Amino acid sequence: MYLPAAHALVRDDHPASRSFFYAGTMGLIVVTLVALSMGGRPSRHGPVSQLLSLLATFLLLPAFLAVPLHHALGTTSFMNTYFDMVSALTTTGADIFGDPARLVSTLHLWRAEVGWLGGLLMWIAASAILAPMSLGGFEVTARGEPGRGVGGPGEMRRLDPRLRLARVARTLAPIYAALTVVIWILLLLLGDDSLTALCHAMSVMATSGISPVGGLSGAQSGVSGEAILFLFMFFALSRLTFSGDTAVRGYARLDRDPEFRIGLLVVVVLPLLLFLRHWWGALDITASEPAVSALRALWGSLFTVMSFLTTTGFESADWDTARQWSGLGTPGLILMGLALIGGGVATTAGGVKLLRVYVLYLNGLRELERLVHPSSVGGGGMQGARIQKDGAFIAWLFFMLFALSMAFVTCTLAALGVTFDQALVLSIAALSTTGPLIESVAENPIRLVELNAAAKGVLCGAMVLGRLETLAIVALLAPDLWRR
Known part of the structure; x- marks a missing residue:
């Protein structure tokens, strides 16, 4: 809180500076x-207490983080600021305030900073808390124990949980901070002002999608800035982009990582299909610069697909160009599907995760082989080297829990007075931690501030559930884990 306090002090916004300074103290x-x-x-x-602490962090800490925001803003209810802090800390990035002009620059900085710290929290918690308990996507990996750089798997499991947490934090925090600084400097060189560059850098690393200017269309860096953000979004596709702690022999190379390869396949193939669809629709439309419009449409699709696959939620400034160029509307169902798939295991991305999708693909392929050769004996080979023996069953179990959670949240919101189509969009956005999806997909604008308190509370719970994932919540209810 001292960072926004200092920022407000420099800008002579003394009421906001006092709010953050007193709250931090x-x-x-x-x-x-x-x-x-x-x-x-x-x-x-033990593992249970750390998992409970992580759950309490997402539920209780936002109440404290909302204190300076509520006091400095002074024109909204505490429930709205609590919702906004839950959204930021879980890296969802759902904007309850709507118009960016409503908030001063210090409050924009605070929202981006909370989202950035929430992303760092998940980077560390994935290695120090979730992986030793085989949660958060590690339940389907053959080597789910992290800490390769600070000791072997067995050593990390035997470490005191607090010592393990400290070691992982010392290893990952400098990488996370250094990457953020690099993005910030590059965006500054490309013409963004300091606040916009810093907020967008934090948002991309945390995949929160928080922007002080209403998105990339309000940034000054243009296509070059989008290209920089696009490159750094690859860190949310696979854990191996910044750590080798989930690699097994033969998969230490990034180009052999199934998560990265599936993510790359989606990012390349889907924009091409969208481009061909737009191109077909633009055959009969006269364009003054067809080549330039085509390239802008292709880039807009490429960037936006990557952004929503990593659950960042930034739209390219050329995303609308594709629709204007072809005269066709782009269905939001594609963006919802991308957000549901999500990024890599143990990254800041939400969703089901690419590794679980890959495991389900391998299981489906094996079932097709058994239709041809019922008595065959399947072997994972190099493809299944990273997958546990029961990985497909666990991945399917998670997928069903995710689907049931989405149905439950949708029905609950509908019962609280939200229209069904809006309830579906809200539930997917919350469970996949992709808040900008609300503005990008809904046909009619959804004003979060106009929802009743009960609906906001349900969405807060859904965001926490989507961040921790249902298996972690189920693990807290297991009696055997408590006895151990």
């Missing part, structure tokens, strides 16, 4: 007192 005092009171107690930090 109060938080430090409370945390220090709690640490002093519990410092002499023996460690009881």
